[in-house]
Amino acid sequence: MRALLALGRVLLAQSGTPAARRDDAVRRDVLGQAQTYLTEALRRAEPGHPWRAQAALELAAVHYGTWHAAGDAEQLAAAERVLRGLDAASLPPEERRTRHLRLGRVLLARAEAELAPRLRAGLAAESVRELRAACEQSEAADVPDDLRAGALLDFAAALRLHGRAQEALEAVRRAQELTAQAPALGERALLVRARTLADAGRAEETDAAYAQVADAAPRDSMRRCEILAEWGERLLDRAAVPAASDATVARAEGVLREAFATVPGRAALFSRLQLALARALLVRYRRGGFPPDRYEAVHLLQGAARRGADAELRAAAWLELGRVHAAELPAGGGRDATEAGVAFRNALREARAAAAGAPSVAVARVLHAQGALLASEGHAGAAREAFAEASSEWRRLVAHLEPVPWDEVDETRRRLAPPTGR
Incomplete structure (x- = not known):
């Protein structure tokens, strides 16, 4: 088992070399070999054996690295499962700190990819807890500056996602004090700061920060x-x-x-x-x-x-194109009306493909746009059907506790209301 663990660690280190990073196929192959060795090491390790925790931590790092290289969400989920299988309270201090850090990073990656606001907020909150513990333990243990700076930047990113901009900026400031010894982290520190300033609505500082990152x-x-x-x-x-x-x-x-x-x-x-x-x-x-x-x-x-x-981007482009054509409609329609109708139909197809059955703001917006186009052409019955479908989609979103643009919801309701005096 010791040999398997050593081989897995060597291959994991090799996957981070410049040669491996330049070729994704090579990196994935190296990580795949590391995963094989470490999975077997974990299987052979007896519960409670010190090497079991070490194998689990390295295997989680391999899953996380594979996710980075291939974008496979299942690898991220696998890393989370391995890390949650470790009891933090029973680990030695160094391994406990490593578990907090790696689980925090996995949860941060999941939060950044999550589209549902409620789930995103929950993941960000849990990531903040794990990364805060990792940072506190790193400081207490006198961990090298480059490792502390990296953990602080992850912590700042999690705080930003959780809506705590001032705390995030403070974490970035602390990280930047350490990046003199870790220049490779300098750009990342600037970028986290720029994103946090943007979220905080500090426009001039945001532009200056992004310009600094771009110039670097x-x-x-x-x-x-x-x-x-x-x-x-x-x-x-x-x-x-x-x-x-x-x-x-x-x-x-x-x-x-x-x-x-x-x-x-x-x-x-x-x-x-x-x-x-x-x-x-x-x-x-x-x-x-x-x-x-x-x-x-x-x-x-x-x-x-x-x-x-992807379908989501294509749907957005078709919708925007339809709106451009619809805005130029002369009285009685014409070529722009035909092109707008085609664009909206394509947008609806792509939006539904992207949603895969889930309630979708994009679907509701396209249906409303179709209703407005049909109404402008004098097709009152068909327009009302489109507005009714849009209203139904808005209700589905509300029922799933998803945030909705209420001004657009109200406009759909207004278009569905019977004319005054009837």
């Missing part, structure tokens, strides 16, 4: 492109507010355009940037009415709708 990344690199995309989407959220300044709108378009100029066409980020840049151009078009903005936005939306990386 290699020019024309994929990493810089990812940072610019994230920053641009934050700016777009602010630009879409009616009270936003023209400077905010221009900056959102500029940052997103810079990211789009360097993203590889085969990257999943390509279609996400198409959609985001199109939305920024439409914000500007609705303010200034400059036709080239609309033409370029339509071109970008068509690309995202047809070649988007």
Whole structure:
């Protein structure tokens, strides 16, 4: 068993080398071998034996690493099962600290991927508890600065997801004091800080922090492109507010355009940037009415709708495209009405595929948009059916305790209400 544990550890370490990280297939193969050895070591270890806990901790690290390399959610679930199978109270101090840290990171990863707000909040809260314990125990045990800084940044990320921005910023500050001895963590510290400032609504500080992160990344690199995309989407959220300044709108378009100029066409980020840049151009078009903005936005939306990386993104692009065409309708319809109808039908198909039977805000929005289009064309009966379906979808979301945009729910109800005086 000792040999199996040693082999597993060596392979886990090998999976983190630059050579393995450059080739995902090689890394997955190395991690797969490590998983085989460590699973067998855990199976052979007797309950209560010190090596059993060590094998479990290493196996959880392998599952977590495989999830990072392959994006397989089952690997994340496997890591959680292994870690929860360890009784923290019975572990020696170092292994107890490691369990808190690794379980906290697994829960943080699950929280970041979780779309349901209630589940996300619960996972974030549990991650905060585990990572707080890991940080406190690391400080008490005089753990090396680079390890303490990494744990503090995970703790800050969990606090941010839990809505505790000030505590998160304090954790980042503490981590940054340690990153002089761990420069590889410097960029991550800046990014966690930028995200936390954005969540706290501190716009100027957010932009300065994102600019600092982007400037630190290699020019024309994929990493810089990812940072610019994230920053641009934050700016777009602010630009879409009616009270936003023209400077905010221009900056959102500029940052997103810079990211789009360097993203590889085969990257999943390509279609996400198409959609985001199109939305920024439409914000500007609705303010200034400059036709080239609309033409370029339509071109970008068509690309995202047809070649988007997933059904959710394609649904959003089709819906946006339908809204653009519907907004240009002349009296009596015309070509834009036909194109809007096609776009909304495609959006509904993709939104339902993405929802897989679960209640969906996207489905409700598309149904409402279809109802509005049909009403504008004079098809009152068909419009009412679409609004009724949208209302039913909103009710399903409320019944599942999911957050809903109440202004949109109220608008659907208003469109369903009988005309005054009848």
